[in-house]
Amino acid sequence: MDERDKRRVGEQVEPGGRPKAPGRLELLQRFINSHNHDFPREWDRIGTPERAQAWLGQKRLVAPGDRISEADVARLRELREAIRALALANHGGQPEAEATDVVRRASGTARLRVGIDDAGRTALEPEPRGVDAAVATLLGILHEAQLTGDWPRLKGCRQCGYAFFDRSKNRSAAWCAMSICGNRTKNRAYYRRRTSAR
Numbered sequence: 171m172d173e174r175d176k177r178r179v180g181e182q183v184e185p186g187g188r189p190k191a192p193g194r195l196e197l198l199q200r201f202i203n204s205h206n207h208d209f210p211r212e213w214d215r216i217g218t219p220e221r222a223q224a225w226l227g228q229k230r231l232v233a234p235g236d237r238i239s240e241a242d243v244a245r246l247r248e249l250r251e252a253i254r255a256l257a258l259a260n261h262g263g264q265p266e267a268e269a270t271d272v273v274r275r276a277s278g279t280a281r282l283r284v285g286i287d288d289a290g291r292t293a294l295e296p297e298p299r300g301v302d303a304a305v306a307t308l309l310g311i312l313h314e315a316q317l318t319g320d321w322p323r324l325k326g327c328r329q330c331g332y333a334f335f336d337r338s339k340n341r342s343a344a345w346c347a348m349s350i351c352g353n354r355t356k357n358r359a360y361y362r363r364r365t366s367a368r
């Protein structure tokens with residue numbers, strides 16, 4: 171993969187050509203994948219107030235006039251890593267207590283109400299505005315995905331932490347892409363076996 175493609179991973183490009191998560195869960199998936207730890211830190215799509223504002227604005231998570239501070243960036247990144255940890259726990263087992271604590275704290279300021287349209291369809295709507303609303307929307311998606319049963323299929327890659335949607339029948343996928351992380355993991359295991367055999 172060349173640099174141009176790498177920079178598109180998580181937005182236009184999915185490792186291994188996997189389909190994205192269904193419905194609104196795709197937005198949460200993109201949020202987790204706004205940074206990939208294998209890539210340079212300055213590629214983080216929400217790594218600075220300007221970048222976060224552009225990314226969240228493009229996703230309509232914040233309104234055009236909403237300001238984003240360094241502190242907002244810090245809590246968004248903290249929330250992202252906590253949700254990534256929850257996705258990693260979808261391989262089985264309990265998420266780290268630190269991750270659930272971060273989500274618990276984030277939900278303290280993230281308010282949602284039940285909205286209804288003229289056709290009678292309800293939806294969770296964030297309030298009031300700004301980063302709190304963005305956090306509320308993302309946590310609302312996390313909750314909805316747990317209700318629909320899609321959440322357990324959103325997994326963090328065991329190698330790189332990338333959030334991928336596991337459509338396999340037996341929900342056994344472990345890596346974002348076998349050709350990238352699967353082989354890396356296998357090579358490492360092979361190397362360990364060889365070096366420990368000496």
Ligand SMILES: [Zn+2]
Pocket residue numbers: 327328329330331332345346347350351
């Ligand atoms: Zn991976």
